[in-house]
Amino acid sequence: MKLTILGCFSAFPKKNSFTSSQLLEINGKSFLIDCGEGAQIQLRKFGIKLNSIENIFISHLHGDHFFGLPGLISTLRLIGRTKPLHIYGPLGIKKAITLLLKLGDSWTNYDLCFHELSSKESILLIENEKFKIETIPLNHRIYTNGFLFTEIINEQKLIAENVIQYEIDKTQYRGIKLGNDGVSLNGDLIKNSLLTEPKKPHKRYAYCSDTCFFPEIIPIIRNSTVLYHESTFLDSHYELAKKTKHSTAKEAAQIAKQANVEMLILGHFSCRYNNIEEFKSEAKLVFNNVELSKDGKIFNF
Amino acid sequence: MKLTILGCFSAFPKKNSFTSSQLLEINGKSFLIDCGEGAQIQLRKFGIKLNSIENIFISHLHGDHFFGLPGLISTLRLIGRTKPLHIYGPLGIKKAITLLLKLGDSWTNYDLCFHELSSKESILLIENEKFKIETIPLNHRIYTNGFLFTEIINEQKLIAENVIQYEIDKTQYRGIKLGNDGVSLNGDLIKNSLLTEPKKPHKRYAYCSDTCFFPEIIPIIRNSTVLYHESTFLDSHYELAKKTKHSTAKEAAQIAKQANVEMLILGHFSCRYNNIEEFKSEAKLVFNNVELSKDGKIFNF
Numbered sequence: 271m272k273l274t275i276l277g278c279f280s281a282f283p284k285k286n287s288f289t290s291s292q293l294l295e296i297n298g299k300s301f302l303i304d305c306g307e308g309a310q311i312q313l314r315k316f317g318i319k320l321n322s323i324e325n326i327f328i329s330h331l332h333g334d335h336f337f338g339l340p341g342l343i344s345t346l347r348l349i350g351r352t353k354p355l356h357i358y359g360p361l362g363i364k365k366a367i368t369l370l371l372k373l374g375d376s377w378t379n380y381d382l383c384f385h386e387l388s389s390k391e392s393i394l395l396i397e398n399e400k401f402k403i404e405t406i407p408l409n410h411r412i413y414t415n416g417f418l419f420t421e422i423i424n425e426q427k428l429i430a431e432n433v434i435q436y437e438i439d440k441t442q443y444r445g446i447k448l449g450n451d452g453v454s455l456n457g458d459l460i461k462n463s464l465l466t467e468p469k470k471p472h473k474r475y476a477y478c479s480d481t482c483f484f485p486e487i488i489p490i491i492r493n494s495t496v497l498y499h500e501s502t503f504l505d506s507h508y509e510l511a512k513k514t515k516h517s518t519a520k521e522a523a524q525i526a527k528q529a530n531v532e533m534l535i536l537g538h539f540s541c542r543y544n545n546i547e548e549f550k551s552e553a554k555l556v557f558n559n560v561e562l563s564k565d566g567k568i569f570n571f
Numbered sequence: 572m573k574l575t576i577l578g579c580f581s582a583f584p585k586k587n588s589f590t591s592s593q594l595l596e597i598n599g600k601s602f603l604i605d606c607g608e609g610a611q612i613q614l615r616k617f618g619i620k621l622n623s624i625e626n627i628f629i630s631h632l633h634g635d636h637f638f639g640l641p642g643l644i645s646t647l648r649l650i651g652r653t654k655p656l657h658i659y660g661p662l663g664i665k666k667a668i669t670l671l672l673k674l675g676d677s678w679t680n681y682d683l684c685f686h687e688l689s690s691k692e693s694i695l696l697i698e699n700e701k702f703k704i705e706t707i708p709l710n711h712r713i714y715t716n717g718f719l720f721t722e723i724i725n726e727q728k729l730i731a732e733n734v735i736q737y738e739i740d741k742t743q744y745r746g747i748k749l750g751n752d753g754v755s756l757n758g759d760l761i762k763n764s765l766l767t768e769p770k771k772p773h774k775r776y777a778y779c780s781d782t783c784f785f786p787e788i789i790p791i792i793r794n795s796t797v798l799y800h801e802s803t804f805l806d807s808h809y810e811l812a813k814k815t816k817h818s819t820a821k822e823a824a825q826i827a828k829q830a831n832v833e834m835l836i837l838g839h840f841s842c843r844y845n846n847i848e849e850f851k852s853e854a855k856l857v858f859n860n861v862e863l864s865k866d867g868k869i870f871n872f
Contacts, residue, residue, distance in 0.1 A: 281646070281649050282611065282642065282645065282646040282649060283609070283611065283612050283642070284612065284615055285612060285615055285616045307608060307609060307611075307612075307639070307642040308584070308608060308609045308612060310583065310584065310608075311584050311585065311586060311608075311609060314585055314586055315586045330675075331671075331674040331675045332675045332677065333641055333642055333645040333671070333675055333677065334645075337638075337641050337642045337645075337671075338608070340634055340638050341583065341584070341608040341634055341638045344583065344634040344635075344638075345582070345583040348582050348583060360674075362674045363674075365670065366670055366671055366674055369666065369667055369670060370632075370634070370638075370667055373632040373661075373663045373664075373667055374631075374632045374633045374634055374713065375712065375713050376633065376634065411676065412675065412676050
């Protein structure tokens with residue numbers, strides 16, 4: 271998985287800090303997660319081909335998470351997109367986008383497929399042999415979902431020396447990688463576990479923004495490889511976080527710890543703070559493996 | 572008048588070239604003309620206080636002219652605006668903006684006053700003793716208006732040496748500036764024309780984007796101080812301009828010449844051209860005083 275942060279501040283975009291938007295790449299497929307104003311500018315800035323985007327996931331309908339979407343949709347038309355674009359977002363997103371297109375008499379020349387969300391339970395959005403995408407119901411001022419991306423790793427890695435030792439014919443390799451047992455040249459059955467490395471767990475990326483401290487998400491995101499969790503405020507603004515249904519860095523770290531994730535990425539910082547490093551310091555008191563979002567930063571995992 | 576170009580390219584924003592948006596300042600009042608995606612970023616970049624904006628004028632509802640508006644409206648709320656904001660734009664703009672605010676449950680804490688336009692004739696939008704603003708009906712693929720801004724210069728400049736020579740008391744200065752005759756110390760009536768410089772014509776800024784070559788606008792914009800006229804294409808793409816109802820640099824210059832304006836500013840350039848200077852060269856074959864728009868460029872007139 272490759273995650274590129276396109277914007278990671280809350281509220282409104284400024285000269286050098288854009289609002290929420292990320293590009294996640296899994297097995298060569300590109301997913302845009304949230305689309306704050308100017309996301310298309312950031313995509314260009316960081317050398318990402320706009321047309322590579324397969325699906326767009328909008329967490330909620332606050333402007334700093336989706337005001338870049340109408341422009342991106344229009345631009346995709348102008349640059350000649352023909353393949354469908356799938357948009358997952360809260361109920362109402364279709365009406366908003368189609369109204370804007372209608373007013374401009376600017377219909378797309380590609381299929382715009384809306385998948386409107388209204389469930390309060392986690393639901394499956396996409397599943398195939400390579401990846402699975404589910405919602406993570408969050409708790410914010412308006413209906414909001416996070417998204418859980420699972421990279422499905424079907425193949426096991428062969429242990430080269432054992433395969434040779436047990437005289438396994440090459441024609442069996444593919445089957446063994448997928449879990450079959452092997453058969454040696456003299457006909458002996460060789461257990462799969464002797465021929466392959468232990469199966470690696472699926473990689474999972476959990477995107478959680480915006481939300482208050484909401485431990486109900488823990489069963490969904492448990493053991494994720496990477497958790498992006500909003501931390502709009504520091505603990506010094508705990509009351510403000512509570513009032514606005516946002517989280518503090520400390521709370522994000524508590525979720526990361528309780529969910530036993532491998533790494534926590536913080537983001538959605540309020541513009542009131544001059545020193546973003548304080549978010550890291552605060553979170554690290556609770557959970558050790560913490561990284562900060564930054565426009566243009568890339569995480570490979 | 573002070574005009575700051577915030578964005579001047581057509582279609583979609585890129586890293587260093589934003590779509591249509593300008594800030595016009597007249598006598599300390601600030602007017603935003605069009606509001607492409609990221610206009611609020613540009614306002615900040617060029618040191619303009621967002622809250623200084625009194626009125627916003629949207630020419631038409633293509634995304635490159637108004638997709639920055641929802642974000643700007645939201646940001647004004649977040650930075651605590653209390654004074655009303657007046658928005659002039661085509662019929663439908665109110666429905667679009669209010670739907671977006673409603674979806675985010677993000678109502679403004681200041682009055683948002685929409686003035687929806689649908690007239691095909693030039694109409695008066697605002698008139699007071701300092702300025703006057705009228706529409707310039709244009710001819711584009713969808714309903715579009717340009718805007719004509721007139722700075723009303725009521726006061727004449729006193730000729731200091733004459734005022735002293737005719738022994739005019741200081742208490743009369745204000746009245747003379749506004750057109751009264753003077754009375755000398757010995758009671759003689761002194762004609763206003765002897766005490767003041769000839770009245771300066773009102774300054775006028777005409778904004779015309781987007782439109783095809785449309786000479787019907789000439790009576791409205793005649794003798795303007797500055798004309799901004801779109802030139803999406805060069806004459807080499809004349810057919811494309813005609814098809815998409817845009818203008819070429821040559822056509823913009825023809826309008827400028829026929830309307831006898833003092834200066835022509837070109838903008839709304841298609842992203843297909845690497846060398847924007849060619850627009851200037853083409854226009855100058857028809858009309859001499861031509862300037863090119865550039866993000867951040869300021870024109871004082």
